[in-house]
Amino acid sequence: MKAPRTDAMVSDAFINYMHMRTELSAFVEFYHKMAKQAISRDDSQIDEALYEEYRGHSAFFLENYITRISDLFDLYIEHLVYCVCVKKRDFLPERAYEKARSRLATMGLRRPTEDETVFEASIQFGQRDRNEVAKHFVNSVGFDIPAKLGSLWTDALLCKKIRNLIVHRASIMDERFVEYADGKDCPFPVAVGEHLIMPEAWILNLAVKVDSCIILIDGAISDHVAVEKRSRYGHFWFPRSVWSNPVKNTTKNEMHGKR
Secondary structure, three states: OOOOOOOOOOOHHHHHHHHHOHHHHHHHHHHHHHHHHHHOOOOOOOOHHHHHHHHHOHHHHHHHHHHHHHHHHHHHHHHHHHHHHHHOHHHOOHHHHHHHHHHHHHOOOOOOOHHHHHHHHHHHHHOOOHHHHHHHHHHHHOOOHHHHHOHHHHHHHHHHHHHHHHHHHOOEOOHHHHHHHOOOOOOOOOOOOOEOOOOHHHHHHHHHHHHHHHHHHHHHHOOOOOOOOOOOOOOOOOOHHHOOOOOOOOOHHHHOOOO
C-alpha cells in the first residue's frame, strides 16, 4: 500500500468536497493556511492579523477541524451504503427496510415508495459502528474494507474516537479513550483526566490518512458492486443535501399522508 504523502495537507478530493460544503469552506481554507504557517513559518507570506487570531485560538480551530474530518468520513460511509443499496437492494436484510418504513411512518410518510425506504434504511445502517458496517460489507459483497485499508482503517477509527472525545468530553481524556489509545500512534500524553493537545503537523497528517481511506475504498468498491465511482472529481463531493434523497424531496403534503 502506498503511504499517504505527509508533506501535503489533504488531497484534492477532500479539499474539493469541503469547499463544496459552503458552510465549511472559509473555515477549511483559513485552518489550512494558518496551520501550515504554524508548522513552517514564512514571514514573506504571513498575514500577521490572521496568524495572531489563529495562534490565540489554535486549539479551538484544530478541534473543529478534526471533528469535521471525522464527520465527513462518516458521510462518505453513509453515502457508500446508499449507493450499494440502490444497486443491490438485498445488501441490507429485510428487517432493515421494515424498520425504515416504521420510522418513515412516524415522520408522517404513511406509504413510502421503494426509493424512500431504501434511502432511509441505508442511512440508518451507515450510521452504525464502523467495524459493524465493515463486517457487513465482507459478509454481503465480499469487500473487506479494513483489509483493503490496513493501518489507515485504524487511523480513521482513532480520528473518530478523538472526535467523540472533543464533542462529548470537552477534550478531557476518559478511561475508555485511554484504553483505546493504548499502543496507538499518539504524539501526546495519554492519561485519564488530561486535556487532549494535538500537534498541528500530526493532525494534518491524520487528515491525509483519513482522506486516503476514502480514495482507496472508492477505487476498489466498483470491483465488488456495480456502483458509479465517487472518485476525487466525481459526484460524491457534494453535501448530502443534494443527494438523490427521495425523503427530503417529498412534498409537505406527502409527508403528512395526503397523497
